[in-house]
Amino acid sequence: NAGVTQTPKFRVLKTGQSMTLLCAQDMNHEYMYWYRQDPGMGLRLIHYSVGEGTTAKGEVPDGYNVSRLKKQNFLLGLESAAPSQTSVYFCASRTWRGAAYEQYFGPGTRLTVT
Protein backbone atom coordinates (compact mmCIF):
# COMPACT_ATOMS: atom_id res chain seq x y z
CA ASN A 1 0.00 0.00 0.00
CA ALA A 2 1.23 3.47 -0.89
CA GLY A 3 -0.81 5.09 1.91
CA VAL A 4 -1.42 8.79 1.25
CA THR A 5 0.30 10.35 -1.75
CA GLN A 6 0.38 13.98 -2.84
CA THR A 7 1.05 15.52 -6.23
CA PRO A 8 3.09 17.62 -6.91
CA LYS A 9 5.85 17.69 -4.27
CA PHE A 10 6.94 21.23 -5.10
CA ARG A 11 5.42 24.09 -7.05
CA VAL A 12 6.17 27.75 -7.67
CA LEU A 13 3.30 29.97 -8.78
CA LYS A 14 3.03 33.61 -9.70
CA THR A 15 0.41 35.73 -7.99
CA GLY A 16 -2.95 35.24 -9.66
CA GLN A 17 -2.19 31.84 -11.17
CA SER A 18 -4.30 28.82 -10.35
CA MET A 19 -3.42 25.23 -9.53
CA THR A 20 -4.81 22.01 -8.11
CA LEU A 21 -3.15 19.80 -5.54
CA LEU A 22 -4.05 16.13 -5.69
CA CYS A 23 -4.28 13.81 -2.70
CA ALA A 24 -4.83 10.09 -3.16
CA GLN A 25 -5.24 7.32 -0.56
CA ASP A 26 -5.47 3.59 -1.05
CA MET A 27 -6.77 2.64 2.41
CA ASN A 28 -10.47 3.00 1.58
CA HIS A 29 -10.78 5.78 4.18
CA GLU A 30 -13.97 7.79 4.37
CA TYR A 31 -12.52 10.97 5.91
CA MET A 32 -9.96 13.15 4.18
CA TYR A 33 -8.40 16.46 5.20
CA TRP A 34 -6.29 19.28 3.81
CA TYR A 35 -3.99 21.19 6.17
CA ARG A 36 -1.47 23.97 5.67
CA GLN A 37 1.65 24.53 7.74
CA ASP A 38 3.46 27.85 7.84
CA PRO A 39 7.05 28.10 9.11
CA GLY A 40 7.38 27.38 12.82
CA MET A 41 3.67 26.73 13.19
CA GLY A 42 1.42 23.77 13.71
CA LEU A 43 -0.92 22.52 11.02
CA ARG A 44 -4.19 24.33 10.35
CA LEU A 45 -7.21 22.63 8.79
CA ILE A 46 -8.35 24.11 5.47
CA HIS A 47 -11.17 21.82 4.34
CA TYR A 48 -12.22 18.27 5.00
CA SER A 49 -14.52 15.61 3.59
CA VAL A 50 -16.44 12.87 5.35
CA GLY A 51 -17.26 10.91 2.21
CA GLU A 52 -17.44 10.90 -1.56
CA GLY A 53 -19.27 13.98 -2.81
CA THR A 54 -19.06 15.86 0.53
CA THR A 55 -16.85 18.74 1.62
CA ALA A 56 -16.80 21.08 4.60
CA LYS A 57 -14.84 24.14 5.72
CA GLY A 58 -12.14 23.96 8.32
CA GLU A 59 -10.34 26.67 10.22
CA VAL A 60 -8.78 28.57 7.28
CA PRO A 61 -10.87 27.90 4.12
CA ASP A 62 -10.70 31.29 2.40
CA GLY A 63 -9.00 31.28 -0.99
CA TYR A 64 -9.30 27.51 -1.43
CA ASN A 65 -11.82 25.15 -2.96
CA VAL A 66 -12.00 21.36 -2.73
CA SER A 67 -13.69 18.46 -4.42
CA ARG A 68 -14.14 14.77 -3.57
CA LEU A 69 -15.55 13.17 -6.70
CA LYS A 70 -14.00 9.79 -5.92
CA LYS A 71 -13.58 8.26 -2.49
CA GLN A 72 -9.84 7.83 -2.89
CA ASN A 73 -9.08 11.36 -4.13
CA PHE A 74 -9.34 14.79 -2.51
CA LEU A 75 -8.42 17.82 -4.60
CA LEU A 76 -7.42 21.24 -3.26
CA GLY A 77 -7.70 24.17 -5.65
CA LEU A 78 -6.28 27.65 -5.56
CA GLU A 79 -8.17 29.81 -8.07
CA SER A 80 -6.02 32.94 -7.76
CA ALA A 81 -2.87 32.33 -5.78
CA ALA A 82 -1.60 34.95 -3.33
CA PRO A 83 1.79 35.22 -1.56
CA SER A 84 -0.03 34.54 1.74
CA GLN A 85 -0.74 31.04 0.44
CA THR A 86 2.95 30.19 0.40
CA SER A 87 3.03 27.19 2.71
CA VAL A 88 3.46 23.44 2.98
CA TYR A 89 0.21 21.59 2.33
CA PHE A 90 -0.52 18.23 3.89
CA CYS A 91 -3.30 15.85 3.10
CA ALA A 92 -4.51 13.21 5.55
CA SER A 93 -7.09 10.46 5.72
CA ARG A 94 -8.67 8.21 8.32
CA THR A 95 -11.44 5.76 8.84
CA TRP A 96 -14.81 6.95 10.10
CA ARG A 97 -14.93 4.46 12.95
CA GLY A 98 -15.00 6.51 16.14
CA ALA A 99 -12.83 9.20 17.71
CA ALA A 100 -9.84 7.02 18.51
CA TYR A 101 -8.56 6.28 15.06
CA GLU A 102 -5.42 7.86 13.69
CA GLN A 103 -4.96 10.13 10.72
CA TYR A 104 -2.46 9.12 8.05
CA PHE A 105 -0.59 12.00 6.48
CA GLY A 106 0.97 12.46 3.08
CA PRO A 107 4.50 13.78 2.52
CA GLY A 108 3.37 17.32 1.77
CA THR A 109 3.45 19.79 -1.13
CA ARG A 110 5.69 22.82 -0.78
CA LEU A 111 4.06 25.76 -2.56
CA THR A 112 5.70 29.12 -3.13
CA VAL A 113 3.71 32.04 -4.53
CA THR A 114 5.81 34.93 -5.83
Next chain:
Amino acid sequence: DAKTTQPNSMESNEEEPVHLPCNHSTISGTDYIHWYRQLPSQGPEYVIHGLTSNVNNRMASLAIAEDRKSSTLILHRATLRDAAVYYCILGAGGTSYGKLTFGQGTILTVHP
Protein backbone atom coordinates in the same frame (compact mmCIF):
# COMPACT_ATOMS: atom_id res chain seq x y z
CA ASP B 1 -12.30 23.32 21.33
CA ALA B 2 -10.34 22.20 24.34
CA LYS B 3 -6.73 23.35 24.13
CA THR B 4 -3.41 21.86 25.15
CA THR B 5 -0.27 23.47 26.56
CA GLN B 6 3.19 22.06 25.88
CA PRO B 7 6.72 23.32 26.48
CA ASN B 8 8.23 24.90 23.39
CA SER B 9 11.31 22.72 23.47
CA MET B 10 13.06 19.93 25.36
CA GLU B 11 16.42 18.23 25.09
CA SER B 12 17.54 14.72 25.78
CA ASN B 13 20.57 12.50 25.38
CA GLU B 14 20.52 9.43 23.23
CA GLU B 15 19.41 6.21 24.99
CA GLU B 16 17.92 8.15 27.92
CA PRO B 17 14.19 8.28 28.67
CA VAL B 18 12.23 11.36 27.67
CA HIS B 19 9.07 12.62 29.35
CA LEU B 20 7.08 15.10 27.27
CA PRO B 21 4.35 16.84 29.29
CA CYS B 22 1.01 18.17 28.12
CA ASN B 23 -1.60 20.12 30.05
CA HIS B 24 -5.24 20.01 29.00
CA SER B 25 -7.20 21.37 31.93
CA THR B 26 -10.41 21.94 29.90
CA ILE B 27 -10.60 18.40 28.54
CA SER B 28 -14.10 16.97 28.28
CA GLY B 29 -15.15 13.49 29.22
CA THR B 30 -15.26 12.24 25.63
CA ASP B 31 -11.98 13.77 24.42
CA TYR B 32 -9.26 11.35 23.46
CA ILE B 33 -5.63 12.42 24.00
CA HIS B 34 -3.63 11.94 20.83
CA TRP B 35 0.09 12.34 20.26
CA TYR B 36 1.56 12.88 16.83
CA ARG B 37 5.10 13.71 15.85
CA GLN B 38 6.59 15.39 12.82
CA LEU B 39 10.08 14.52 11.71
CA PRO B 40 11.96 17.18 9.73
CA SER B 41 10.50 17.75 6.26
CA GLN B 42 7.84 15.06 6.71
CA GLY B 43 4.14 14.90 7.44
CA PRO B 44 2.99 14.19 10.97
CA GLU B 45 2.77 10.59 12.09
CA TYR B 46 0.64 9.02 14.78
CA VAL B 47 2.41 8.03 17.99
CA ILE B 48 -0.19 6.97 20.54
CA HIS B 49 -3.58 7.84 21.98
CA GLY B 50 -5.55 7.24 25.16
CA LEU B 51 -8.76 8.08 26.96
CA THR B 52 -8.39 7.34 30.67
CA SER B 53 -5.91 4.53 31.22
CA ASN B 54 -2.18 4.50 30.57
CA VAL B 55 -1.27 3.05 27.20
CA ASN B 56 1.80 1.38 25.75
CA ASN B 57 2.76 0.62 22.18
CA ARG B 58 5.95 -0.14 20.31
CA MET B 59 6.81 3.55 19.95
CA ALA B 60 5.99 5.04 23.34
CA SER B 61 3.93 5.05 26.51
CA LEU B 62 1.21 7.49 27.47
CA ALA B 63 0.62 8.28 31.11
CA ILE B 64 -2.68 10.03 31.83
CA ALA B 65 -3.33 11.80 35.12
CA GLU B 66 -6.23 10.53 37.16
CA ASP B 67 -8.17 13.78 36.65
CA ARG B 68 -7.22 13.72 32.93
CA LYS B 69 -6.05 17.33 33.06
CA SER B 70 -2.54 16.40 32.05
CA SER B 71 -0.67 13.63 30.31
CA THR B 72 2.92 12.63 29.59
CA LEU B 73 4.36 10.98 26.52
CA ILE B 74 7.24 8.72 27.48
CA LEU B 75 9.94 7.65 25.06
CA HIS B 76 11.78 4.94 26.94
CA ARG B 77 15.12 5.20 25.15
CA ALA B 78 15.51 8.20 22.89
CA THR B 79 17.32 7.75 19.61
CA LEU B 80 18.52 10.38 17.16
CA ARG B 81 15.58 9.43 14.96
CA ASP B 82 13.19 10.60 17.71
CA ALA B 83 14.23 14.23 17.17
CA ALA B 84 10.98 15.81 16.01
CA VAL B 85 8.15 18.13 16.92
CA TYR B 86 5.70 16.35 19.22
CA TYR B 87 2.08 17.43 19.22
CA CYS B 88 -0.42 16.69 21.99
CA ILE B 89 -3.94 16.97 20.56
CA LEU B 90 -7.39 16.46 22.01
CA GLY B 91 -9.69 14.61 19.65
CA ALA B 92 -13.37 15.02 20.28
CA GLY B 93 -15.85 12.29 19.56
CA GLY B 94 -19.33 12.70 18.22
CA THR B 95 -19.67 14.93 15.15
CA SER B 96 -16.11 16.25 15.15
CA TYR B 97 -15.31 13.93 12.20
CA GLY B 98 -11.87 13.25 13.53
CA LYS B 99 -10.67 16.80 13.05
CA LEU B 100 -7.39 17.58 14.80
CA THR B 101 -6.32 20.98 16.08
CA PHE B 102 -2.55 21.25 16.13
CA GLY B 103 -0.77 23.62 18.48
CA GLN B 104 2.89 24.52 18.09
CA GLY B 105 4.08 21.34 19.81
CA THR B 106 7.34 20.57 21.62
CA ILE B 107 10.58 20.52 19.66
CA LEU B 108 12.61 17.56 20.95
CA THR B 109 16.35 17.66 20.40
CA VAL B 110 18.29 14.45 21.00
CA HIS B 111 22.03 14.71 21.60
CA PRO B 112 24.37 11.85 20.67
